[in-house]
Amino acid sequence: MQHSFVASCAFGLEAVLARELRALDLQEVRAENGQVHFKGDFLAMARANLWARTADRIWLRVGQFPATTFEDLFQGTRALPWPDLMPEDANFPVEGLSHGSQLSSVPACQSIVKKAAVEAMAARYKRKIFAEDGPRFPIRVALSKDLATVSLDTSGVGLHKRGYRLLTTEAPIRETLAAGMVLLSYWSPNRLLVDPFCGSGTILLEAAMIGLHQAPGWQREFAAEKWPAVGDQVWQVARQEVADRFDRTTKLRISGSDGDDQAIRLANQNLQRSGLEQRGITLRTRPLAQLATETEYGVLITNPPYGERLSDKQEVERLYTQFGNIVRPWLSTWSAYIITNHPEFVSCFGAEPQKRRKLYNGMIECSFHQYLGPRPPAP
């Protein structure tokens, strides 16, 4: 049976996510602000959860209808096929959001949706009270311009939680954004990849998983894994595909460094948890000043400090200047991708990027500076 799904993502990553979902052979993929729609069966949903590197969550759209009154919202929700989706012991909390709609009280909308779903379940299961001690079915009601969209969260914990990163440094980048930066780059597994401000190693680990076709969700669970309507077989098939596609032999050339010893310790712990420690990823403590290479046609992808506090601003500008002085000469063969929100980055770095793209690092609007070097010669 075909369902409508929505994959949510950070602003700026919609096109990358749409590309990922098309590569999974999902149907009617369509990007919008902060989300990508697609259609498919539950196997498509399982694949999206396991493989979409830039998605925050995969939502199953249960229904959409106009709602300007609480009665509209109640009747519209009551008519949705809740008992076909949820078992008698389902635990179904409701969250909500509203903008530009007459129904603006989010808590009131949440409680109406809850009541309507309970009533639909009561009609099927012939009882009024539900223990809700079974699998989780997080419901979301979103009102936008008087249109109510009611969805179920198939992911549970956000998809950026891959499972390898338990501890983080001070300013870690989200795994989904790190993956997006790598997917936007021209890195391929036969090229050297360098992150000289690697912190807890997120960009390197996301790149390694991309290079080795390792599904980002391989070592975690998803809410819909416990849904009887989906069934175990779907997940067995999807998880078997994950095992089959994983490249167990390629040795990568990925090198991370950071001036902070403690960050490298964390990065090493994350690397161990990722299970990729024998796959050509090297990590070391090294201040930027010692960054050097003899390799050509490498790719640098990094998230340097931004100098958020005023007192750090000048220090960061000096760091960007030093960074430019070291890396600019490499750019005749290297490609470099640098994300920062600092408005003076380009003038400090001393080279104009061929492309810039707006990306959000959490709530911070950043520029992703893309220095596109030449293609490496054929081997």
Ligand SMILES: C[S@@+](CC[C@H](N)C(=O)[O-])C[C@H]1O[C@@H](n2cnc3c(N)ncnc32)[C@H](O)[C@@H]1O
């Ligand atoms: C924004 S954080 C990078 C976070 C990383 N992407 C992650 O996911 O954990 C910037 C990193 O730059 C490092 N750093 C700052 N100044 C440095 C310098 N002069 N040389 C090397 N590393 C430096 C910091 O220790 C910090 O880990």
